Amino acid sequence: MMFRHIEEDQNFQRVLTVAKGEETDRIPYDVCFTSDFISSFYGIREREYYIFPEKMVAAQQAVIKRFFTKYHLSTIFSLLRPDPSVVAEISALAPLRWPPDGSPFAQPIAKTPEDVDDLQLPDFERDGLFPYIYEIVDWMIDNYGDDYFIGPCQPRGAPQLATMVRGTNEFLVDLRMQPDVAHKVLDYCTKVIIGFLKGLKARLGKNFFIVVADDAGGFLNTKQYEEFGLPYNARIFEWFDHPLNLYHCDADTTQILEFIPKLGCHIFNMGDKKTCDLAKAKEILHDKVAIYGNVPPYDVLQLKGPPEIEAAVKEVVDQAGKGGGLILSTGGVISRGTPPENLDTLFNAFEKYGSTIPSD
């Protein structure tokens, strides 16, 4: 199986090399396939994908076979992986709501500052979806571990989980009006995330790496991110250092770029050009954190055709390709409904425009 030996896969090795801050002969590439696209591509409802691990694996394999095998490509998102959805951590704290064909959701649990004082750490081996997720990981390792590199794990960032625990509006107002409450929630969320990840790392060992999803980090202004985002997210990355650790935020990020190199991640996946000034990202992150982006996954990849997709890839290479440090990808996740032929166009454009590293 080609995925047993990702060390032989040139694209994967190039991704790893760029993430380590080293030079490559060409620009590697990847795309963010998540449950929304994968379940729809395989023809099942998103709820089925989460609930039945056999279907989760089969759906991921279908996407791997259609796109990655075709392009003889191993990437971060072509690895078979446990996908516990966005409610992995909050599931141990609040009741969940499951729409038939969408991501689950939980109502905030800490509606008042007093509720924040009462927050208790969950039992990571017994509460919420944690044991279910751990069992799936064990099952994946037993059944697929010989043939597939299992990973990555996808926790929330601390601000993201804080918006789920406290409520988005409440948390964002706390940042100004009750900063001590915001810090308490963030400290609690960081402990929950780290506790959850420790259980995963115990199972996955040296293969363990993380894709931290933190769109809420981009809701913060510069000063707020420095105080409320950076220290807590950095704690998460510090616990689980790995060259492929990735920070994802496709809300506004131009205002927080200066803090990305201090997070401890090695790859940064930003949103498209509406949310991130790629030229500025290149200036700040060059030689420090690999840029992973940022072809618009919706406005261009889903809605437009080959000329616009090619132009978008070229624009990314022109802005961020010089001297290396770039992993060509989408600026955020690929949504269901994205035409497969547009993805073919994207990969071909990645091959074409990434064939050499533009010189400084």
Place this chain on the structure above:
Amino acid sequence: LPTDEELLQRLYEYVANLEDIDPDSMQVTMKSLVEDALQAGIPPIRVLEDALAKALDKIGARYEAKEYFISDLIFGAHLMGAAMEILEPQLTGAQAESKGVVVLGTVRGDLHDIGKDIVGAMLKGAGFQVFDIGIDQPTEAFVDKTKETQADIVAISALLTSTTPEIPKVIEALRAAGLRDIVKILVGGRPVTEEFAQEVGADAYGENGPDAVTQALKVIGSEVK
């Protein structure tokens, strides 16, 4: 003694410059600024329109210019709420009338609330009466609340490409209920575009919170489709 314009300007400056606000004194300062204006004989409606609404416009403009971010928009709406607690009891009769009644919700199968909440807060701040029916709402919920509140605008949010097809279903349900000719429809959400809004027969598309307010004000004064 300060003139009316100076008093309104002080309130405007206070609300519009979020970074200068001291959280410990916010409630007291806001109360003092609003009451100073009212005690000087400035009509409450003028305090609302010439200081607070203008400040919210300024916050929206600074968001568009990427000087402010989502947390700032939410805090601006929070300040507006604090000011309205003092001002609202003073608004009487015609002055107390809102700019319009809005039913706001996220469609069935979609559990995202952030965009909807921002739009709701900013519409309230701009003087609309907002009935937020929540997330994951069936078409009937939009129809029932529109009937119950005699809404002027139905604002429909969807954040996923998988749930945007619910938007035309809501519009069709409003049509079937005989309401389409008497309400304006405003749509928004990440996958929603101007073209999509036109295709599904909406009256307007709000790209973000401040734009939703602009569009709501625009459609409220125009003919229904």
